Amino acid sequence: MELFTTYPTAKRNFFLFFLVLLLLILSGIFNIFQPFIVLLFSFFLVFIALLLLFFFGEKKQIAPVAGSQISTEANENGFRLIADQIPFMVWRSDADGKCIYVNKKWIEFTGLSYEGSLGFGFVKSMAIPENQRRRQEWWKMIKDHQPYELKFQLKDQRGDLRWVLAQANAYYIGTEFRGYIGSIIDITEQESSTIAIQEMSDRKDEFLSIASHELKTPLTSIKALFQLIERNIAPDHQVFRFLDRANNNILKLETLINDLLDVSKINAGKLSYDYSEFAFHEMLNDAILNMQHIAPDYQFVLRKSDPVIFIGDKFRLEQVIFNFLSNAIKYSPDCKEIIINSEVLNGNIIVSVQDFGIGIKKENLTKIFNRYYRVDNTIMKFEGLGLGLFISSEIIKRHHGSFWIESEFGEGATFYFILPLTNQHKHAQVITDEFSYYEDETIKIQILGDKDRMDANWTGYQNFKSVQDGCLIMLDLVKKNPCTKILNDNSEVRGNWSEASDWVSAECIPALAAAGITHVAWIYSPSIFSQLAAEKSVDLSDHIVIRFFNDKVSAADWLDSI
Ligand code: ADP
Secondary structure, three states: OHOOOOOOHHHHHHHHHHHHHHHHHHHHOOOOOOOHHHHHHHHHHHHHHHHHHHHHHHHHHHHHHHHHHHHHHHHHHHHHHHHHOOOOEEEEEEOOEEEEEEOHHHHHHHHHOOHHOOOOOHHHEEEEOOOOHHHHHHHHHHHHHHEEEEEEEOOOOOOOOOEEEEEEEEEOOOOEEEEEEEEEEEOOHHHHHHHHHHHHHHHHHHHHHHHHHHHHHHHHHHHHHHHHHHHHOOOOOOOHHHHHHHHHHHHHHHHHHHHHHHHHHHHOOOOOOOEEEOOOOOOOHHHHHHHHHHHOEEEEEEEOOOOEEEOOOOOHHHOOOOHHHHHHOOOOOOOOOOEEEEEEEOOOOEEEEEEHHHHHHHHEEEEEEEEOOOOOOOOOOOOOOHHHHHHHHHHHHHHHOEEEEEEEOEEEEEEEEEOOOOOOOOOOEEEEEEOEEEOOOOOOEEEHHHHOOEHHHHHHHEEEEHHHHHHHHHHHHHHHHHEEEEEEEEEEEEEHHHHHHHHHHHHHHHHHHHHHOOEEEOOOOOHHHHHHHHHHHHHOOOEEEEEEEEEEEHHHHHOOOO
């Protein structure tokens, strides 16, 4: 109807109707018609006017719909205009994985035509070595709508291979998956420098390996000669004093050369291990006695040493303890007390070495186990190569253990390592109803249906296996009792779970998100190392809203407020 088409027409028609209405009312007042008929007719006209208003309102809503089609087209054109100006390659696929758009930069870079790139035409410019595997990955992603990141080689218009990094995200209209939108950047220069750096690093490792071997041989003969001299002079001879000093320096040199040799072997994957059964507590005691001999000024206090038989490389584990003890001495020049503890707990040996020396700042805590890393102690010069902790961490990892540090800067440091007695350690005591409650010595999980939440309380020392087991049980219970929130309490966690953080971030959090979890309140462990590991676990996570808390009350309040 013409009446509803435009806003001015509708306005005009309204005006006419109300004019007639007014005339009728006036005629009623002046008794031209019967008042009752006038009243009835007036009601009729008001009804018509309301109907008009209704349709007029509808009309106003319809107008923007037509406009939005225009604006979708305008958006598309706008998108293409902008994408063509972007200095890197941009592409879009549909929900079936076929390319539906490439920008100008792609055409310039690959030399392919626009039409030739669409569908699966873009594959012509790709030089992916494991083509088949990549394709499978692509189909999997299309299915799962996961973010996509891939480094591969692309042929430029001259046919030269260039390294590129492709990144893409799934895009949706409303809730409907429409495909992927992505970018590709040329990273050939960065790749070349990375390769060059790697080559230089390999050459350096090779040099260190040769140099340490070459140094070791003459040192061994110097050591033998000194021992011969020692045996042939009387203990009260004045040369004896010098011999003692020389021997100490030979020992230092030998440690440095051995560290260099070990690092070269670790780099080449050739550090060999000789596993046997031995009394761990005796080995610990011997290591402390040896250290006491080397550093007589220091007081070594062995607080606890649970007797335990362990299967591992005795020599290598002694090396770890030696390294922890010699660092404790080196980095506490003013406080001579060193406390050692070794206890057996839940199928693990936990060893700690505590000193009251210079301590370590929080920002350096996770780095000091890296190869060649040394904290910049510019005021006090401490000798060393920054290799001891790296080697120790490798040895501990090879025994399926882990390590961590607690430290207050300026007040000393405690170095820990944990060794599982068996890798297939079974949970000693499990209490569960297999549905909404689970408890063992490392975790207690319960579902609070009325609060739409699951509570997970982690306790004691954690390792990769305990974290993985705990997370899988949490996942199982969430699937059985759908809820959206988790109160993840680490306040009773001792030690760290750093080696599990990558797994938590890559596997566990996405799986919990897929099971319906949207919010996690994470209560920090008092262990700084563990706090850093927790933050690392959620670093890459954009699946779930995760907030950290220092106490349970604020964490629960936050979840309740959602
Ligand atoms: P190095 O002692 O030869 O430098 P390490 O790998 O044993 O190499 O230690 C790496 C770094 O960790 C050291 O340079 C030092 O800064 C820090 N560090 C190690 N042990 C301690 C400690 N007990 N107290 C303070 N800092 C320490």
